[in-house]
Amino acid sequence: IKSKAITEDYVVSWKSKLGCGITGPVRECKCKQTGSLYALKCLSDSARSRQEVTLHFKCHGHENIVSIYDVYSNQLQFPCESAPKNRLLVVMELMEGGELFDKIKKSKYFTEKEAVKYTLQILKAIHRCHSLNVAHRDLKPENLLLNNDTEDAIIKLSDFGFAKLDEGNLKTPNFTPYFAAPQVIQAMKNKQRVKSTCFHPALSPICYDKSCDMWSLGVIVYIMLCGYPPFYSEIPEIQLSRRMKERILTGQYEFPEDDWSVVSTQAKDFVSRLLQVDPTERLNVEEALRHPWLNTPPANIHLISPSILQKSSMTDVNEAYDYQLTNMRTPDRPIMLKPFKKINNPILSKRLLSRSSILQTFSVVSMIFHKV
Numbered sequence: 349i350k351s352k353a354i355t356e357d358y359v360v361s362w363k364s365k366l367g368c369g370i371t372g373p374v375r376e377c378k379c380k381q382t383g384s385l386y387a388l389k390c391l392s393d394s395a396r397s398r399q400e401v402t403l404h405f406k407c408h409g410h411e412n413i414v415s416i417y418d419v420y421s422n423q424l425q426f427p428c429e430s431a432p433k434n435r436l437l438v439v440m441e442l443m444e445g446g447e448l449f450d451k452i453k454k455s456k457y458f459t460e461k462e463a464v465k466y467t468l469q470i471l472k473a474i475h476r477c478h479s480l481n482v483a484h485r486d487l488k489p490e491n492l493l494l495n496n497d498t499e500d501a502i503i504k505l506s507d508f509g510f511a512k513l514d515e516g517n518l519k520t521p522n523f524t525p526y527f528a529a530p531q532v533i534q535a536m537k538n539k540q541r542v543k544s545t546c547f548h549p550a551l552s553p554i555c556y557d558k559s560c561d562m563w564s565l566g567v568i569v570y571i572m573l574c575g576y577p578p579f580y581s582e583i584p585e586i587q588l589s590r591r592m593k594e595r596i597l598t599g600q601y602e603f604p605e606d607d608w609s610v611v612s613t614q615a616k617d618f619v620s621r622l623l624q625v626d627p628t629e630r631l632n633v634e635e636a637l638r639h640p641w642l643n644t645p646p647a648n649i650h651l652i653s654p655s656i657l658q659k660s661s662m663t664d665v666n667e668a669y670d671y672q673l674t675n676m677r678t679p680d681r682p683i684m685l686k687p688f689k690k691i692n693n694p695i696l697s698k699r700l701l702s703r704s705s706i707l708q709t710f711s712v713v714s715m716i717f718h719k720v
Contacts, residue, residue: 445494531556566622575656
């Protein structure tokens, strides 16, 4: 990690953001010496951020992992901040092709052959992480980026904000609802029980391992093949409803005939063997790479996923991403609250009106009492 100012080596576009990961915003920067463009991730300098950088650096150097080129430790002060703060600035490969699902959404046609190509690349990235005993723990479409916008673009795995070395004792329930494995959901439920006064505080935590990444892959492949997730909340306002938790914990999902009739039996088998509730029965990364679906030329039949992804059926998925990111990412600006009188909320307005009526009544009673 370099201690000198990043501005000695790079010109940073501080005012514009390429995106925002779990732990911090991503901006564009240009190397002064070569003129090459890179992505710059800005993190608060903490033990967690240093772990993220360490594990990402450990896994990079692979064609399907976003590369790291430089890391700086600088003090920075953004607008609305009262004082400079210690930050880690991570210079990474610029992924100009955007997110995988955005590419599928914009495609006129999408076939199983293309799904196999992308799945193989994602698996190679997972294999790299798992071979180094790293659980990514946040495998989802937003973190699968393309290096360019050509037909031969390569998928690369990004954002190691939740990554951790797997020593068989992963406990923290970090996840995005649609892609969470049953063991991660169970870890969350167990954590809530431990916090509750109704349960003994010495209750042992639920542990899980890197097999959670393989479950997430199963969800991603499912969506690639049909355009919608296998598990979803029936209540739009609740990102992870009770019924959704139950379906994930028991592995309840379907392959609706109307949407899956053109999908091969081997593809369905691949998904089914990834979405196994029992992690010992779930395909590991080596087994997945040997699966017949990935080693037999699939039919070049058009899938419905692009048209479904373009429709509002995936709006709740995108909103779920936004909701989770808003609640998990580190803000780089303080929250600004609206004045109470400017809030247009029917419940608050009703309470305000009720409070006003009570005060008026009290005032009238007081006047009568005073006259008496």
